[in-house]
Amino acid sequence: MNTIPFNQLAPLYDLLADEIQPAVERVMASGWFILGPEVAAFEQEFAAYHGVKHAVGVANGTDAIELALRVASVGPGDEVITVSHTAVATVCAIEQAGAVPVLVDIDPQSFTIDPAAIEAAITPRTRAIIPVHLYGHPAAIAPISEIAARHNLLLIEDCAQAHGARSNGQLVGTFGHLAAFSFYPTKNLGAYGDGGAILTNDDRFAERLRRLRSYGQTQRYIHAERGVNSRLDELQAAILRVKLRHLDEHNQQRRQIARIYDTHLREVMTPTEAPDVHHVYHLYVVRHGARDALMQALAQQGVGTLIHYPVPVHLQDAYDDLGYRPGSLPVTEQTAREILSLPMYIGLKPHDVERAARAVEACSRVLS
Numbered sequence: 215m216n217t218i219p220f221n222q223l224a225p226l227y228d229l230l231a232d233e234i235q236p237a238v239e240r241v242m243a244s245g246w247f248i249l250g251p252e253v254a255a256f257e258q259e260f261a262a263y264h265g266v267k268h269a270v271g272v273a274n275g276t277d278a279i280e281l282a283l284r285v286a287s288v289g290p291g292d293e294v295i296t297v298s299h300t301a302v303a304t305v306c307a308i309e310q311a312g313a314v315p316v317l318v319d320i321d322p323q324s325f326t327i328d329p330a331a332i333e334a335a336i337t338p339r340t341r342a343i344i345p346v347h348l349y350g351h352p353a354a355i356a357p358i359s360e361i362a363a364r365h366n367l368l369l370i371e372d373c374a375q376a377h378g379a380r381s382n383g384q385l386v387g388t389f390g391h392l393a394a395f396s397f398y399p400t401k402n403l404g405a406y407g408d409g410g411a412i413l414t415n416d417d418r419f420a421e422r423l424r425r426l427r428s429y430g431q432t433q434r435y436i437h438a439e440r441g442v443n444s445r446l447d448e449l450q451a452a453i454l455r456v457k458l459r460h461l462d463e464h465n466q467q468r469r470q471i472a473r474i475y476d477t478h479l480r481e482v483m484t485p486t487e488a489p490d491v492h493h494v495y496h497l498y499v500v501r502h503g504a505r506d507a508l509m510q511a512l513a514q515q516g517v518g519t520l521i522h523y524p525v526p527v528h529l530q531d532a533y534d535d536l537g538y539r540p541g542s543l544p545v546t547e548q549t550a551r552e553i554l555s556l557p558m559y560i561g562l563k564p565h566d567v568e569r570a571a572r573a574v575e576a577c578s579r580v581l582s
């Protein structure tokens with residue numbers, strides 16, 4: 215019996231090779247590898263896809279968040295509210311900007327930031343809110359935007375896991391003052407290396423981001439301010455241009471896989487999709503009280519799974535000094551004990567989804 219891996223990226227390359235190879239060839243032959251015409255074209259196309267004025271390509275999604283904060287002058291002494299139930303990168307980026315992460319609990323249905331918890335965490339030092347559209351499901355953006363506006367806070371969306379997701383028909387990344395994307399290879403829009411981008415409608419933010427990503431340079435060797443080196447390269451941009459054209463179709467395929475899981479799974483709690491939401495299933499995450507045993511049993515059945523994320527940021531040794539303890543964020547902690555991400559990738563065959571789902575059903579029945 216063949217195994218069903220949790221993820222694999224080669225099938226998608228097979229599907230797109232005829233388009234990707236000439237794009238790569240074009241860049242190699244051009245002799246221009248950093249911040250050239252492909253990056254400019256990708257930025258324009260990525261902005262147009264979202265109906266936003268500016269996209270600025272950077273080296274990765276973590277830098278995208280850091281630079282979004284820095285461009286809005288959020289830094290030392292400022293507090294930024296986000297979740298502990300996220301990739302550690304969200305929190306890492308806040309500290310890279312010099313600000314203090316304030317971690318709050320999530321809504322157990324959507325796994326995204328709880329608006330009431332944001333409100334409770336606001337202090338005179340709060341400058342920004344970073345909701346994470348986790349697993350492909352948008353955060354509750356309407357109440358979050360309302361809170362940000364009422365308290366005059368910067369709103370930065372972390373869209374690293376939600377390219378093409380919508381809330382009330384509107385694409386994520388178009389609600390905040392700024393939005394940060396990662397193009398890490400496994401993302402719904404993934405490069406073949408690292409990459410990231412920031413979206414904004416603000417001309418001054420965009421101009422400053424372009425200089426911050428390039429050592430604060432305004433023209434060659436002239437530095438208006440201290441910046442960093444965080445550039446998207448031409449090869450990645452050329453590849454991303456191809457993949458952007460297929461993003462909606464690929465998200466549709468992810469949704470079809472999710473529908474198959476939804477129809478077969480009874481013994482585990484399946485993901486919810488709020489009625490006003492277009493979920494793009496970066497991950498298909500179920501819950502089960504005996505998660506660890508289920509994961510092990512599935513591995514024995516040849517079904518690969520992962521946990522996103524087993525230890526919330528506030529309980530990681532690295533963030534011990536932030537002052538949280540077990541019990542600080544109860545919904546997050548319970549979620550981390552129960553969640554399991556099932557196989558989900560472009561090229562995953564319907565009969566393999568059904569087989570994985572049957573294995574989940576059989577293993578969970580034994581465990582409950």
Ligand SMILES: Cc1ncc(COP(=O)(O)O)c(C=O)c1O
Pocket residue numbers: 274275276277300301303304346372374375395396397398408409410
């Ligand atoms: C929610 C979230 N935010 C930020 C990032 C950071 O992206 P990158 O790995 O490109 O730095 C990631 C990806 O790892 C992510 O999943």
